[in-house]
Amino acid sequence: MSVTYDSIHWAPQKKVYDKWMIGLMALYLVLFCGFQLVFFPEITPETLIIRATGTLAFLMLHIILCIGPLCRLDRRFLPLLYNRRHLGVATFLVSAIHGVFNTIQFHAFGNVNPLFSLLTSNTDFTSLQGFPFQILGLLSLIILFLMAATSHDFWLNRLSPRVWKTLHMSVYAAYAMLMMHVMLGVIQLEKSPVLIGITGLGLSLVVGLHLLSALAQLKTLRRAVPAKQAAASEAIPKDFVYACTVDDIPENCAKMLIIKNENIAIFKYDGKVSAVHNLCKHQNGPLSEGRIIDGCITCPWHGYQYLPENGQSPPPFTEKLHTYDVHIDGEKVYINPKPYPEGTSRPPAIIPNYLNPVKP
Amino acid sequence: MSEQEFYIGWKPEPPPQLAKLVRRFILTLLIAIPALALAIVYNQRGFASSTYDLGKPSTLDGTIYLHPAPFLVLAATGQQLLLVSPGKFGGEKSIETIEKKIGSGLDGKKVQATGILIYHDGKTILELEEAKLLSDQREPSAKPTPVNLGKVLLRGEITDPKCLLGTMQPAEGKPHLDCAVRCIAGGITPVLKVSNQLGDTEYYILSAVNGQSIQEALLPCVGQGVQICGTLYQHGDWLMLETTSGDIKKINKLSLNQGTMCQ
Numbered sequence: 001m002s003v004t005y006d007s008i009h010w011a012p013q014k015k016v017y018d019k020w021m022i023g024l025m026a027l028y029l030v031l032f033c034g035f036q037l038v039f040f041p042e043i044t045p046e047t048l049i050i051r052a053t054g055t056l057a058f059l060m061l062h063i064i065l066c067i068g069p070l071c072r073l074d075r076r077f078l079p080l081l082y083n084r085r086h087l088g089v090a091t092f093l094v095s096a097i098h099g100v101f102n103t104i105q106f107h108a109f110g111n112v113n114p115l116f117s118l119l120t121s122n123t124d125f126t127s128l129q130g131f132p133f134q135i136l137g138l139l140s141l142i143i144l145f146l147m148a149a150t151s152h153d154f155w156l157n158r159l160s161p162r163v164w165k166t167l168h169m170s171v172y173a174a175y176a177m178l179m180m181h182v183m184l185g186v187i188q189l190e191k192s193p194v195l196i197g198i199t200g201l202g203l204s205l206v207v208g209l210h211l212l213s214a215l216a217q218l219k220t221l222r223r224a225v226p227a228k229q230a231a232a233s234e235a236i237p238k239d240f241v242y243a244c245t246v247d248d249i250p251e252n253c254a255k256m257l258i259i260k261n262e263n264i265a266i267f268k269y270d271g272k273v274s275a276v277h278n279l280c281k282h283q284n285g286p287l288s289e290g291r292i293i294d295g296c297i298t299c300p301w302h303g304y305q306y307l308p309e310n311g312q313s314p315p316p317f318t319e320k321l322h323t324y325d326v327h328i329d330g331e332k333v334y335i336n337p338k339p340y341p342e343g344t345s346r347p348p349a350i351i352p353n354y355l356n357p358v359k360p
Numbered sequence: 361m362s363e364q365e366f367y368i369g370w371k372p373e374p375p376p377q378l379a380k381l382v383r384r385f386i387l388t389l390l391i392a393i394p395a396l397a398l399a400i401v402y403n404q405r406g407f408a409s410s411t412y413d414l415g416k417p418s419t420l421d422g423t424i425y426l427h428p429a430p431f432l433v434l435a436a437t438g439q440q441l442l443l444v445s446p447g448k449f450g451g452e453k454s455i456e457t458i459e460k461k462i463g464s465g466l467d468g469k470k471v472q473a474t475g476i477l478i479y480h481d482g483k484t485i486l487e488l489e490e491a492k493l494l495s496d497q498r499e500p501s502a503k504p505t506p507v508n509l510g511k512v513l514l515r516g517e518i519t520d521p522k523c524l525l526g527t528m529q530p531a532e533g534k535p536h537l538d539c540a541v542r543c544i545a546g547g548i549t550p551v552l553k554v555s556n557q558l559g560d561t562e563y564y565i566l567s568a569v570n571g572q573s574i575q576e577a578l579l580p581c582v583g584q585g586v587q588i589c590g591t592l593y594q595h596g597d598w599l600m601l602e603t604t605s606g607d608i609k610k611i612n613k614l615s616l617n618q619g620t621m622c623q
Contacts, residue, residue, distance in 0.1 A: 013374060024390075027393055031393065032401060042408070046528075055397075055400055076378050077385070083369070105539070106538045107538060109448050110542035110545070111449070117541075121538035122538055185534055189534055190405055303369050
């Protein structure tokens with residue numbers, strides 16, 4: 001969380017993340033090249049670079065795509081998500097080396113411009129066997145470039161989280177095209193069942209984790225719809241609807257609720273209950289999975305913070321959330337799903353007979 | 361997950377329980393990465409032991425012939441070297457450049473040629489860089505006389521011999537298709553690579569019936585399985601298949617290597 005746009009805000013954990021990322025990338029490249037020189041010493045340096053960077057980029061993209069669902073299934077994986085953007089940029093750089101070497105190797109020094117050659121040398125789009133797989137690689141590289149170029153928070157703010165998120169969801173299109181690039185390219189030549197198996201395993205892992213995560217998400221969404229209640233008594237203000245009981249919300253945590261298409265996070269803290277919009281202004285992270293830390297709602301994805309009473313990030317930060325009115329009647333929590341403008345102060349509902357939980 | 365285990369990236373340290381899981385994840389990667397690298401490398405089909413003497417130019421005396429393909433016939437051994445130019449161009453490009461420079465045609469003349477040797481499977485190519493004219497007289501006697509071996513039907517893959525014999529690995533199949541198209545479009549003499557189930561491989565220079573180039577007509581079939589009917593000639597060290605575009609038929613690549621090399 002930063003109030004200004006540093007080129008990179010080097011939090012200590014980012015440095016650790018990047019060190020491991022670079023170390024593991026180097027390990028793969030050294031081992032891949034070493035094994036190549038041992039088993040196939042006749043390989044040319046260009047082919048060695050192309051294969052080492054191509055396989056590494058493909059592996060990194062698989063890891064990137066697995067991190068999201070892993071975090072949804074088990075929040076203990078969240079440290080892997082925190083600096084995933086650096087992993088994405090590194091993946092683009094490795095892919096770019098692969099793409100540039102391929103273009104030089106197969107298309108440069110000829111009778112036409114290399115890019116023109118890449119787009120026109122094979123136009124057999126109607127056949128799966130003859131399909132121009134290199135064009136698929138180029139299209140994926142363009143997507144990875146757009147994602148890497150707009151990965152900074154500057155672009156996130158400029159484009160808005162929704163547009164930014166939509167743009168970055170195109171990683172799935174890039175992945176699909178890269179999978180076809182591999183299957184219709186080098187796998188067609190190599191034909192090894194082991195290589196086909198490894199590629200299939202990677203695809204199954206990505207698809208499987210996403211399906212499991214989608215199922216878990218579906219359960220969460222079902223739980224987010226409040227149970228139907230008998231007509232509210234006259235003591236309940238107009239337009240308020242039943243949300244949950246006070247005990248349904250863990251201390252210093254939240255419960256997510258979907259009421260009249262409003263995605264709301266209701267937090268319980270210090271004998272009070274407040275409600276804000278559930279999506280973090282940074283990257284639409286689920287605030288209901290966050291915690292109250294130092295009196296602030298803290299997003300589980302990147303640690304963005306908001307005051308529960310008014311949805312505002314503490315100064316000097318400027319992010320603001322919609323807020324909602326909350327009412328407590330006995331043990332029951334009611335909410336008015338009509339949002340107030342972002343950053344509007346709303347008094348929290350006070351829990352009657354609140355006993356401060358004993359902290360360990 | 362307890363409050364103490366809630367992860368905040370900008371804090372100096374992650375909670376111990378989370379750090380433990382991340383350490384396990386990294387440990388898994390430390391084991392998986394070497395295994396994956398080994399599995400990928402070990403299961404490749406391998407590369408031809410072809411040679412491209414990059415950075416080690418050779419100087420050779422011989423006679424240049426432009427038809428049916430650009431060759432240098434060595435004076436010492438009579439060996440026939442197919443000529444290509446640097447980059448993805450046929451031998452004609454270097455020959456034209458040298459001819460302009462020395463102000464004389466090279467076809468049929470004795471020269472001292474300098475270039476990079478490319479060789480594999482008993483076939484040799486010279487990437488021609490320079491040539492000095494040793495004699496301005498034409499030497500038709502040095503040109504090999506083609507021997508007609510009859511009509512044949514061959515199945516194989518059309519590619520460019522420069523990559524195939526040394527400059528690239530792999531120089532066949534889908535990954536190399538675009539490069540082969542570029543090389544053949546640039547004038548490199550196309551060859552048909554034919555292999556049988558025993559792994560024997562032969563290379564056939566492809567030319568049109570009138571001895572002219574057939575590059576343009578071949579481009580849609582490059583890198584794919586083809587069946588070609590034509591007249592086979594022994595042209596010195598090389599086999600040459602004269603054909604027409606109508607006698608070339610695309611076939612499923614999977615059916616290659618399943619028949620005899622020649623019918």
